[in-house]
Amino acid sequence: MPKPLRYVNAVAQALNDAMAADPAVMLMGEDVAAAGGPFKATRGLLDAHGPERVRDTPISEASLVGAAVGAALTGMKPVVEIMFMDFVTLAMDAVVNQAAKARFMFGGQCSVPMVLRTPHGGGLNAGPQHSQCLEAWFAHIPGLRVVCPATVADAYSLLRAAIEAPDPVVVVENKALYALQGDIDVNAPREVGKARLDRAGRDATIVTYGATLYAARAAADRLAAEGIEAEIVDLRWIQPWDEEAVFASVAKTHRVVIAHEAVQAFGVGAEIAARIASDAFDDLDAPVLRVGAPFMPIAFAKTLEAAYLPDADRIVAAVKSTLA
Amino acid sequence: MPSSAAQADPIPANSIPTDRRLALHRTMQTIRATETTLSRLFADGEIPGFIHLSVGQEAVAAGVVGALGPRDSFATTHRGHGHVLARGVKLDLFFKEIMGRAGGICGGRGGSMHVADLSLGVLGANGIVGAGLPLATGSALAHQTRRTGGVAVAFFGDGAMAEGALHECLNMAALWKLPMVFVCENNGWSEFSPTSTQFAATLDKLGAAFGVPHRRVDGNDVAAVAEAATEVVEAARGGGPRILECLTTRWHGHFEGDPQRYRNADEIAGLPQNDPLRRSAEALLAAGVEESALAALVDSVDAEIREALEAARADALPDVDAAFRDVYTPTATLTAGA
Ligand SMILES: Cc1ncc(C[n+]2csc(CCOP(=O)(O)OP(=O)(O)O)c2C)c(N)n1
Numbered sequence: 001m002p003k004p005l006r007y008v009n010a011v012a013q014a015l016n017d018a019m020a021a022d023p024a025v026m027l028m029g030e031d032v033a034a035a036g037g038p039f040k041a042t043r044g045l046l047d048a049h050g051p052e053r054v055r056d057t058p059i060s061e062a063s064l065v066g067a068a069v070g071a072a073l074t075g076m077k078p079v080v081e082i083m084f085m086d087f088v089t090l091a092m093d094a095v096v097n098q099a100a101k102a103r104f105m106f107g108g109q110c111s112v113p114m115v116l117r118t119p120h121g122g123g124l125n126a127g128p129q130h131s132q133c134l135e136a137w138f139a140h141i142p143g144l145r146v147v148c149p150a151t152v153a154d155a156y157s158l159l160r161a162a163i164e165a166p167d168p169v170v171v172v173e174n175k176a177l178y179a180l181q182g183d184i185d186v187n188a189p190r191e192v193g194k195a196r197l198d199r200a201g202r203d204a205t206i207v208t209y210g211a212t213l214y215a216a217r218a219a220a221d222r223l224a225a226e227g228i229e230a231e232i233v234d235l236r237w238i239q240p241w242d243e244e245a246v247f248a249s250v251a252k253t254h255r256v257v258i259a260h261e262a263v264q265a266f267g268v269g270a271e272i273a274a275r276i277a278s279d280a281f282d283d284l285d286a287p288v289l290r291v292g293a294p295f296m297p298i299a300f301a302k303t304l305e306a307a308y309l310p311d312a313d314r315i316v317a318a319v320k321s322t323l324a
Numbered sequence: 325m326p327s328s329a330a331q332a333d334p335i336p337a338n339s340i341p342t343d344r345r346l347a348l349h350r351t352m353q354t355i356r357a358t359e360t361t362l363s364r365l366f367a368d369g370e371i372p373g374f375i376h377l378s379v380g381q382e383a384v385a386a387g388v389v390g391a392l393g394p395r396d397s398f399a400t401t402h403r404g405h406g407h408v409l410a411r412g413v414k415l416d417l418f419f420k421e422i423m424g425r426a427g428g429i430c431g432g433r434g435g436s437m438h439v440a441d442l443s444l445g446v447l448g449a450n451g452i453v454g455a456g457l458p459l460a461t462g463s464a465l466a467h468q469t470r471r472t473g474g475v476a477v478a479f480f481g482d483g484a485m486a487e488g489a490l491h492e493c494l495n496m497a498a499l500w501k502l503p504m505v506f507v508c509e510n511n512g513w514s515e516f517s518p519t520s521t522q523f524a525a526t527l528d529k530l531g532a533a534f535g536v537p538h539r540r541v542d543g544n545d546v547a548a549v550a551e552a553a554t555e556v557v558e559a560a561r562g563g564g565p566r567i568l569e570c571l572t573t574r575w576h577g578h579f580e581g582d583p584q585r586y587r588n589a590d591e592i593a594g595l596p597q598n599d600p601l602r603r604s605a606e607a608l609l610a611a612g613v614e615e616s617a618l619a620a621l622v623d624s625v626d627a628e629i630r631e632a633l634e635a636a637r638a639d640a641l642p643d644v645d646a647a648f649r650d651v652y653t654p655t656a657t658l659t660a661g662a
Contacts, residue, residue, distance in 0.1 A: 035516035035586060058486030058522040059453050059514060087452065090487075125372035125424070127435045129451030296651045299642070300435030301424030302372050307644035 007155045008178040011041045011117070014159035015079060017186065019049050022077060024113075025163060026053040028064055029081030038083050039119065039178055065091035065116065069098045072114040072168075079163060084130045085120035085172065099168040100143030111166040117159070121211055121261055122309050123176035127300040133210075133262035133293070138170045139239040139271070145169040145192065146239040150213040152182030154196070154236060161190035172238075174211040174261075195242035197249075201231035204255035204319045207246055207272060209235040212259050212310055219315035230319055238268055246272065247280050254285040255322035259315050264292025286322040291315050332542040332571055340547050342611045348390055348546045349604045349618075352382040353625045355406040356601055358415070361629055362405070362422060362436075366580045372424050375436040378406040380544075380575035383600035384509050385410040387549025388477065388568070391557045395474035397445035397463045399456030402437050403509070403574075404449035407479055413441045415632035425639035431650075432642040445474075454480060454487035457506070461493045464504035464565075475503045475560050483514025485523045491530070494565070498534040501564035505556050506536070508567070509543065511574040516586045531567045543570030544600040547607065573598050 005013065019025045027033075027042060027049075033056040036043030046054040057064040061082060068078035082088050088095065099112045120133040139146045145167055149158040155173065162169035198213065199220055208216045213234050220230040233249050235241055250256055256276060258269035269290035276288050291310045298308050340348075359377045366375055378385065385406030392398070392411075400407040409418065413429060421428030422436050429441055440448035447463060450456045460478030467474040484490055485508070497504045514522050531538040537559075541552045549570055556566040575595045577584045584592065596602070605618055 031516045038515070056517060056521065059483045060486045060488065062488055090452070124374075125435070127373055127437055127451060128433065129437065294644075294648070296648060297433075299433040299647055300373055300438070301428075301432035301642045303424075303641040304433065304644055304647055 004181045004183055005152055006178065007152050007173075007180040007182070008039055008041050010152045010155040010182075010184050011159060011173065012043055012045065013184065014156045014163075015042060015045055016048060018079075018160055018163040019045070019053060024075060024077040025079060026055065026071070026076055027079050027081070028055045028057050028068055030057055030059055030083055032056060032081050037081060039175065041117070041173075041178075042081065061087055061090035062094060065094035066098060068114050068116075069094055069102070069112055072099075072112045073102065073110055077113045077163060079115040079117060082116060082118040084126075085118045085134050086129050086132050088116070088118060088134060095138070095144070095168070095170070096141050100141045103167065104143060112168045113166050115159075115162045115169050115171055117171045117173065119173045119175040119178075121174040121176050122298050122305050123211070125300055125302055125305055126175075128297040131298045131305075133260070135170070135172050135238055136262060136267045139268060143167065144239060145237070146172065147237050148172040148210045149236060150174075150177070150210050150234050152180055153184050153188065156184035156186070157188040157190050158236060161192055164190060165192055172210065176211050193237045193240040193242055195236055195245040196234045197245070198232040198234045199230070201229035201253065203229045203253055204257065204322055205231045205233060205246075205249040205253045206315060206319065207233045207235060207249075207256060207258045208260060209238060209268075210261060212261050215310060215312045216259055216315055218312035219319065222312060222316055223319055228319065228323065241272065243275065243279075246276070247283075250276060250280050251283045254283055255319070256284070256288045257291060257315060257318040257322060258288065259291040259310055259318075261310060262292055263295055264290050265295045267292055289318045289322055291318050332540055332548070340550060342608070342613065344550070345547060345604070345608055345611065346613065346621075348386045348550055349601070349608060350621055350625065351386040351390065351410050352546060352601050352604060353622060354628070355382045355385055355409050357622075357625050357629050358409060358418070359405055361633065363576065363580055365423070371422055371436070373435050374579045374581070375422065376403040376579050377576045378403045378574070380573045380595060380598075380600070381509055381511060382406055383546035383549050383604070384507070384543045384570045384572055387546050388479075388507050388553040388570075390550055391553035392475070392477065395445070395467075395472050396477065396557070397447055397460075397467070397474060398477035398479060399447040399459040399463065400449045400479040401456060401481055401484075402449060402451055402453070403481065404439060404479065405436070408439050408441060408446050408449065411441070411444045411446055413439070413444060413446065415628055416635040419632045419636035420639050423636050424641070425636055426642040426646070427639045431646070433647060454484040454489040456480060457484070457487075457489045457493045460504060461497055461502065464497065464502035465500065467503050468500070473561065475505060475557050477505045477507055477557075479507050479509060481514065482508060482510040482512065482519045483522060485519075485527060485530070486514075494531065494534040494536055497565035498536050503560050503562070504565045505553075505560050506565065506567045507553075508569045509572055510569055511572050513574055513578070515578045527567060527569050536565050536567055538567040538569065540569040540571065543572035544598045544603065546600055546604050
């Protein structure tokens, strides 16, 4: 039996194994080398792979991500770390106008095999500029892929899959999950766009991703105590998302709640709800409900953050109202 | 010392009167005692999130902010406690904010990294490195356009020299001759990396590229900072942007709880040798101020802090319904084009 790893160590292991497997893979980011990254997700990699392939960059997000695009167009497979997802705003041109479109607008001449890793999410009282969940922005851009691993095993396999993918992938981790313990399987299939059935149930489906998986599990436990069996689909990939898996679950339970930590309005849940409404309407016995953050910036104070983050209570209430 | 490559410009003979020096000393003492208290509160779990302290850098805050007039404005950084305290934000409102209380200056929504007091021209601390630079540039533009006679200051760390925002703002401020001072707090570190590994140029050369005059001072000598700041602020008021680079020292880690493994023990041990407070106290004693007067100053600052902390502990926690009120400005109706 392998020793359980922390989520953050599973990330480091995936980076290490990807670099060992492919000399084109390199890391770039602020303090990722000697310091091992602010969350220690790159610890040990400088020693293992040397300063050419593990590069500290200045605090220059716009240019460092743009440089990764250029490196990817010139034979490397850069994995860039942006310390907090909030700071991707500074690099949006590189991601949205350059990385996402190069293959398409150059007539398919090239691809941009790069990964942007970044943590989102609350739970640390890090305040309005260090806690946002901005994944829907990227999922909205044709040419980008977005993945959000919730478990330790997925922190490993999905990052490996992202690095192997030929197109730009935004890998969204959650700061609150970095200390989570679990096992990895280095030989697990590394697929793009596949969801995972986290828990089987017959009465309602909870579609979720990222740290909200744990709120969904807690909700399902509480519902089970009342005789309601909720099925949980952990999406894992947000772009592309696994329509087949979600539709199959809807066909079985006929009731759906979509839960995520990001602001509910105009979010990932909105897209999934709309697709279910248009393509699986006949399978529904109740309106599709969403549980997400309220339409406000996330605040610093503990009471405000706690009220902001979607929790098991709200998921339980939503599931019950689909059954009412 | 990472910042040893840069040498401070020689300063002219000291012309700051003793009462002004005492005021500067008191400001530094307030910042030091407040942050030392915060460090303890953080270790005890009374402060949520994370905090970046400016212990060792007090002379920059006291000297620069002390040189500003009431109409002037500034934007600061993630390490901005000193600047807002020097500007005179009410101590109880400050503590309440850092401790996430309802009565905080920002209602507990921002915390340490977002302390702001618009009534004092403080455009906010910022969690985004370099983001204060364009804000200050715009503030200077407003001073110029509205003819307020005010100057805007942008505080930034040496790490922010790598951000394009600095380069772009220097250009804009120079083009438009904005009444603006770029104040770099150069403590030699950006997070866990020495600045020598982060920035290929020097700030004077960067300024020269845009024709923005640059001064470099010993940022641990409050009198030197105050003199230089007074000069550059007044020069900027009528004559376009200036750069003031203050060489200083960060005693604590990047954030509280940072074990500083990247720093060698000699450097850490040597930091208090350059203590701006000790140096200022020595200068005051030499100018004839009594030892007992300095001790009384320490006591009175401590008493103010105790009182503010008690008020903060007694304050309520913020409530989410109240937070919703400020996502947008309340308006009776929203009318397009009105
Ligand atoms: C845009 C952005 N990138 C990265 C960070 C993370 N970060 C916070 S402070 C810091 C170092 C800043 O160094 P410096 O400007 O020298 O200020 P100091 O901390 O030394 O006061 C970094 C990288 C951030 N907050 N914002």
